[in-house]
Amino acid sequence: DSAFGDATVRQVMDMTTALQYSEDYADPKADIWLYSAAASPMPKPANYKGPNGYYEYLQTVQKAGKHGDAFAYKTINTDALGWIVSRATNTDLAKLISEKLWKKLGAEQDAYMTVDAKGTPFAGGGISAGLRDLARLGQALLNDGEFNGQGIFPASVAQSIRNGADKNVFAKAGYNTMQGGSYRSMWWHFHNEFDAYAARGVHGQTIYIAPKADMVIVRFSSFPTAKNAKIDPTSLPAYEALASYLSAKQIEIYKK
Template sequence: MGVLEFHGQQYLDGHASDPREFGWMRGAPPPVDKRITFESDCFRSFPRIRWSLSHMRELTATVNVWRGPGAPSHFERHLRTSDIEALVFTDSNGCRRRFDEALFDTYADGIVVLHRGRIVYERYFGELEPHLPHACHSVTKSYAGTLAAAFVHEGVLDDSKSISHYLPELRSTAWEDATLRQVMDMQTGLAHTETYADEKSDIWAYSRACGFRPRLAGYDGPQTMCDYLQTVCKEGRHGETFDYLTVNTEVMTWVMSRVTGHSFAQLLQERLWAPLGCEDDAYVLVDSAGMPMAGAGLCTSLRDLARFGELMRCEGVWNGKQLIPASVVQDVQNGDHPAKVSNGSYRSQWWVTHNELGAIEARGIHGQRLYIAPKTEMVVARFASHPLASAEVGDIITMPQMLALGRMLRG
């Protein structure tokens, strides 16, 4: 893995959340050490992360997701740039904001807005370009969960069966008696933590096993994702509470791969990328054994992310073909989900808002978001490089922003 130089571009408007940390973006000298290396872990620090999230394949091992041999599908454009950028809304703290200014304050790298399948707004900032794949982080989970739910609908998988039925390797682990549905909906009792601000959290041990975080000299822990999953123990009862953990997605996708004989990257290509007529190849981060990271590893271009959102808005239909069973989408949007979260629910690796727009979301740390609002025929795909590793970061701005945009387009 090479050593790369960061070339920062000013994009903040003076309202960053911590002016002491980001003051150099407004005229102060940049950090002395501008080199980006995977081995030193500095690719995760701000502002270097602005470059890193659009160049992950240059930092670590990946596998390609081919877009297929056909011509890309076409998006009509009916731009409403001026109207959208001038939209004023009130955030959750009572502050009045313009739509375009809020993009800077949430560290957006790019955004595409679809209304009735047409592009009405599209902008890119900093390092991101239209055909450059950007890290999706946990938005990846929603791709994986949709595929798993489709296989359940088709009878390929049975979500009432235990994980150990499909994966004997996970007997005597946390997942031995967990059902596939409990894993799909994050309702497992695991002795595993996922707190990004805590250097001792289990998420970092998982990341080192996958090769997504540097290993210190003398490291003798799990060498692959599957090695790590076999070390996770049970804590509590399955099916009783919601506990959002990336390792559940990896187990779910391991089941898919075992039963279908295809890797997550292959399933993305066969079931989504080629049928959707994506514009660009995507790629997925892999561990040292070549296993794709379905919990957070997908990198795709912004318009191709929007294509997936439009597919879900149209209940699985694309250009007249049913790519995802309509019942899968309806179950996510309308079901009485047992996995309850604050102001909504969680189903098949999707966040369900139950708000006035009927919105569902795919969310990832550092501000990645795919927002699908069927009741206003809107899809918003956004990439970001927020300094904080949280999916909720910026919600006090973004959630009211999405509601205001949906109301405007509906009107």
């Protein structure tokens, strides 16, 4: 009976669900803070009467509009997807990531996921992982699902993400620093000359993949404002400058 009830899995993956939910971190009354209260693993206050845990909160979200009409980034889509994946595989999400990705990638370090009071892993964020291990994931995507000669996931998955999605649906969100972009399968696509796409955190954390430059960048960041639009004017040109440099070097090597 929630807003997710009549959404498709693809709409959840592409964040084109129509949800009555505000993720404005600057607004103390925004839904993100109600969501955070429900998700907190700490004991709830004595007078707390809201949902307890990610799954209980997701069931309270109401619909606003028509699914599929417009892109709108809302973290709760990722938690809904985590629930779908766990239900479909009958496996805890952290264990699934360990078996399907972390071990196959030969990660150097253990990774950690935030959990709610019931021990449910937070799919929408809160993961702690090593820089080089995240680069391994980026490299697997760059290499069409392969890393160190081992198939991590099908090439069709990497290609689907690389293709991006409907730019017109994305444009309705009004991202001035990502005009001409799109969003597919939880990845932001820039549709630039390098076919670059990225995983992006609200404080600047990034896995930036530029296939036509044969480049993966992983960046840790703790920018104080929870908004990529504040740092995109400097960050995105920097990534593209690196891609341009590497592309030129590849041409130079090829000519030699």
